[in-house]
Amino acid sequence: MxxxxxxxxxxxxxxxxxxxxxxxxxxxxxxxxxxxxxxxxxxxxxxxxxxxxxxxxxxxxxxxxxxxxxxxxxxxxxxxxxxxxxxxxxxxxxxxxxxxxxxxxxxxxxxxxxxxxxxxxxxxxxxxxxxxxxxxxxxxxxxxxxxxxxxxxxxxxxxxxxxxxxxxxxxxxxxxxxxxxxxxxxxxxxxxxxxxxxxxxxDTGPSVEASGPLWWRRPVVWGLTVAFAGQAFAYYGVTAWLPVLLTDELGMTSEAAGFSASLFQISAIAGAFGVPVLLRVCPAPWMPVALVGVVWTALPLGLLLAPQSWPVWSVLGGAAQGGGITVIFALVVRRARDLAENRRMSALVQGGGYLVAATGPFVVGAAYEYTGGWDVPMLIVLGALLVLLVVGTATAVIRTPRDAVRAAR
CATH class of the missing domain: 1.20.1250.20 (MFS general substrate transporter like domains)
Incomplete structure (x- = not known):
């Protein structure tokens, strides 16, 4: 094409x-x-x-x-x-x-x-x-x-x-x-x-229709949508409730809890710049996706098992969430077969992902209110991140003709 x-x-x-x-x-x-x-x-x-x-x-x-x-x-x-x-x-x-x-x-x-x-x-x-x-x-x-x-x-x-x-x-x-x-x-x-x-x-170009399935029938499109939904759900759920969790679990002041939220956000810069490097040096794109998913899970697991080490978990989770959105967008650009498909894939991946993400603060908060603790809410966040890890990695494994061209260079 x-x-x-x-x-x-x-x-x-x-x-x-x-x-x-x-x-x-x-x-x-x-x-x-x-x-x-x-x-x-x-x-x-x-x-x-x-x-x-x-x-x-x-x-x-x-x-x-x-x-x-x-x-x-x-x-x-x-x-x-x-x-x-x-x-x-x-x-x-x-x-x-x-x-x-x-x-x-x-x-x-x-x-x-x-x-x-x-x-x-x-x-x-x-x-x-x-x-x-x-x-x-x-x-x-x-x-x-x-x-x-x-x-x-x-x-x-x-x-x-x-x-x-x-x-x-x-x-x-x-x-x-x-x-x-x-x-x-x-x-x-x-x-x-x-x-x-x-x-x-x-311009959709006639060659797209001739060389492969319609864009919305491609497994990679839906795989990236589901993976981004897991990423965005976890991000907005954690962003909304991390200060409250640290106040409850560690007795932090609101100022200290606010600092923890800042640490989670600003650490995203490391992941945002690190993922493009990984995409260049790793022999396959699934490797950065898997690494991001694994590191992301350190936040809910760490807060469950060792909340006193919250700075470590905030930095790791923050870097991973910055890397997560970057790697998903990078795969959209890589997998799109032309500009129109890039726009449509971007719209579907983000639209579906953010629609799920909008429920994140509510679901995590409802679980907290219902159980009176943070174990179940953090397990829900962990479940969303496992979706990112498993579905994102599996989707990144799918090879396209454009990947073959890159590998031959």
Whole structure:
């Protein structure tokens, strides 16, 4: 199979400028969502709602990641990657501002806009990397994943101090400025590609149908979807409840428990950059997947058996969760047979995975409430990670013609 793409304008795109635009975009794909958790008390008092209701402002975007992914894929197919992401950034900035303007209805409406806009970015970035930076796909995917975590940590660290100096509404709304910076960078990096975007995004190519099964019938597509569901469920379940677990089990203060959550998040940078190296040096892609899955399980097992060693388990689990999302995205780029299939696979893998992930905090929390302890919740997280390990490794074993070409080089 051969897939041709217009090269006259794409060859003129400076890789450094595009990578910069991707990094700035990534800073905005988690930060606006987690910002609320830094000022939960202030938001609760300001909107006059209870804690569970405020939780909707962080859980609804994750649900959007699952439910809005098909629409995001169609938007990108119609408008192209460049225009589609630009429109999403405009919607994201509007949602951030709207969330801070009025009462609870405005906050919910703004949150839904944020979730929908971020969903477009989630789908688009792996496709852009596979299309315009194919020789650098692994490292750039690692950089992208690492920046997602940096964006979360930056927003969590600065939102509360800004709120202390002003108020919570300004502290949440101010992040729209970073979105505008990302929008300018994205426009500069992709403006020469707009004429090519639509055909590249929608061209399925007759050779795909002739050379193999329809994309949604391929086992690798569903295997990656199930594996990512295990990864994302565990991540959001742990992110929501790790501070509470450490407070209960070790008597930590809320500040110390918050530090543990930060350690889990920031350690993801090591995994995000380490996985691309492993994909290059390992003779088979299943090896990095298996390593990520095994190391990830150290977190729930360690917290079950030796919770006093939580820094070790937080670092190992954090590095593995950063590596998990990177290796799944890398396999999507590798296994897709053309650009349209890359976009569709990215949409299905993320849509299905995030739909399951949205239940993670609820399921883990319900298990905690029902049992009164953390053994069952951690066993549930462990089960999700075993899904990632087993299904992800088995899926990575499946070879495609593109793998044979790589092996022959």
């Amino acid at each position: 051969s897939t041709t793409h217009p090269t006259s304008t794409r060859s003129a795109v400076a890789p450094a400028l595009l990578i910069t635009a991707i990094v700035l975009l990534a800073l905005n794909l988690r930060g606006p969502i987690v910002a609320v958790s830094a000022v939960t008390g202030e938001v609760q008092a300001g909107l006059g709602v209870d804690a569970a209701t405020v939780g909707l402002l962080t859980s609804l975007p994750v649900l959007c990641f699952g439910l809005a992914t098909p629409a995001a894929s169609l938007l990108l197919a119609r408008l192209g990657l460049g225009r589609g992401v630009l429109i999403a950034l405009v919607v994201l900035a509007a949602g951030i501002v709207l969330r801070s303007l009025g009462g609870f209805p405005e906050a919910i409406a703004g949150t839904l806009l944020i979730g929908a806009a971020v969903t477009v970015g989630n789908v688009a970035v792996p496709v852009v990397i596979g299309r315009d930076l194919p020789q650098r796909a692994g490292p750039v995917l690692g950089l992208y994943t690492a920046t997602l975590n940096v964006g979360s940590m930056t927003t969590l660290s600065l939102t509360a101090p800004i709120a202390g100096a002003t108020d919570w509404r300004f502290a949440l709304a101010v992040w729209a400025g970073l979105v505008l910076v990302a929008g300018v960078a994205w426009w500069l990096a992709t403006r020469d590609l707009c004429e090519d975007d639509d055909s590249a995004a929608t």
